[in-house]
Amino acid sequence: MSASPAPLVPEWLRAPSDANALDGAIWPGSARRDGDGALEIGGVSALQLRERFGTPLYVLDEDDVRVHARRALAAFSDAAARHGGRARVYYAGKALLTTDVVRWVLEEGLRVDVCSAGELAVALAAGADPALLGFHGNNKSGPALERAVDAGVGSVIVDSAIEIERLSAVAERRGVVQPVLVRVRTGVHAETHAFLATAHEDQKFGFALDDVPPVVARIRELPSLHFTGLHAHIGSQIFEADGFRASAARLVELHAELLAGGDIPLLNLGGGFGIAYTAADRPLPIEEIATGIVDAVADECAVRGIRLPELAFEPGRAIVGQAGVTLYEAGTIKPVRVTDDLTRVYVSVDGGMSDNARPALYGAQYSARLASRVSDEPPALVRVVGHHCESGDIVVDAEYLPGDVAPGDLVAVPATGAYCFSLSSTYNYTPRPAVVAVREGEARVLVRRETIEDLLRRDTGAHSDEGISMAARSETK
Structure with a gap:
């Protein structure tokens, strides 16, 4: 007799036979793996997108x-x-x-x-x-x-x-x-x-x-x-x-x-x-x-x-929903024993509820895949979480990623074209990500990335541009 699903795993979630596969019902039509295993959207590699525009990053397949x-x-x-x-x-x-x-x-x-x-x-x-x-x-x-x-x-x-x-x-x-x-x-x-x-x-x-x-x-x-x-x-x-x-x-x-x-x-x-x-x-x-x-x-x-x-x-x-993918970079990886039989891996990324409020607001469920590479490691149960000072700062509540997910990996969350950028905030004084459109191998910025300088300029207590710049540099060190 087969064992029943672990109690903290949603009934609908099944461990995939291939934790690198992209479900065409969820991802943009152009999403695929390139020759090196990196996610590609609109003919543009996720690695190139990170290098040019940084993360977190909203990517929209025009x-x-x-x-x-x-x-x-x-x-x-x-x-x-x-x-x-x-x-x-x-x-x-x-x-x-x-x-x-x-x-x-x-x-x-x-x-x-x-x-x-x-x-x-x-x-x-x-x-x-x-x-x-x-x-x-x-x-x-x-x-x-x-x-x-x-x-x-x-x-x-x-x-x-x-x-x-x-x-x-x-x-x-x-x-x-x-x-x-x-x-x-x-x-x-x-x-x-x-x-x-x-x-x-x-x-x-x-x-x-x-x-x-x-x-x-x-x-x-x-x-x-x-x-x-x-x-x-x-x-x-x-x-x-x-x-x-x-x-x-x-x-x-x-x-x-x-x-x-x-x-x-x-x-x-x-x-x-x-x-x-x-x-x-x-x-x-x-x-x-x-x-x-x-x-x-x-x-x-x-x-x-x-x-x-x-x-x-x-x-x-x-x-617009399926056309959007959000790219994050993994920062810390933390295995957490939640029951005697179940360990969940917490994958902390450089975004969170400030760029996708829907999980916190509505309990919305999302999927995720590694975007920078493929892996043959067996899938591990993960929870993708943000960097905000909130225990409810969850990006993907439950998903399976390769067991060797590590700091520096790119993590992609699909179906984020709708109600993510439009609901984004600057919680914890976090600048909002850029929105980039991809098409036929080209990428261009639709909305530029917000900066800490942008946020400080709205604060009437910041006394000078020099002070703003110094504060921003110290924040990003």
């Missing part, structure tokens, strides 16, 4: 971003076309936003969602057509709304009665009519594979279903606003289409009711489609998700005898 953007747009457009309709796809700026990333997704036919004045500024600095932008957020400030209206943002997703009046006043002063969508809480929330349906969800976003008709009536009374559709979002890191189908039924019913007051050209079903972070994650292909959701909406429209509106989707991390 072609992978573009491939996922094209694939998502094709999936939803094709699904809609089969019913005689059209679809648009928005890239979620909050996942990872730089001017270059904005340009990539726009060039591939996507639009862009922003949810702050800062994200809006990045999109505009990238040269985005404002008409292709959607502006989200539950507490948009007056100045942020003014900037959006002045820029000509294509849609503002309104989230409260106060915001409706605030936005109307801004648009009226500018002498323009601002298109808006109304965010709706459908009572359907996706949590992994379970759905919780209630009359009113206890959350900060949007309007309850019963509250939407009077809200839309108010918008239609205001000459400076134009109601263009409904918007709903049921969750994030979603692997199946069932929750979207349930939400779509409620949205279409509401949409049909509101048609009595005028045309409604758009229905935004949101997104939050999941990606694989570990070998245990197997999300549905985007094509199957698109077909399932669009078919459900089309069926609901047919039952009610109404025309299928243009549909909008927000794939979120599914565009």
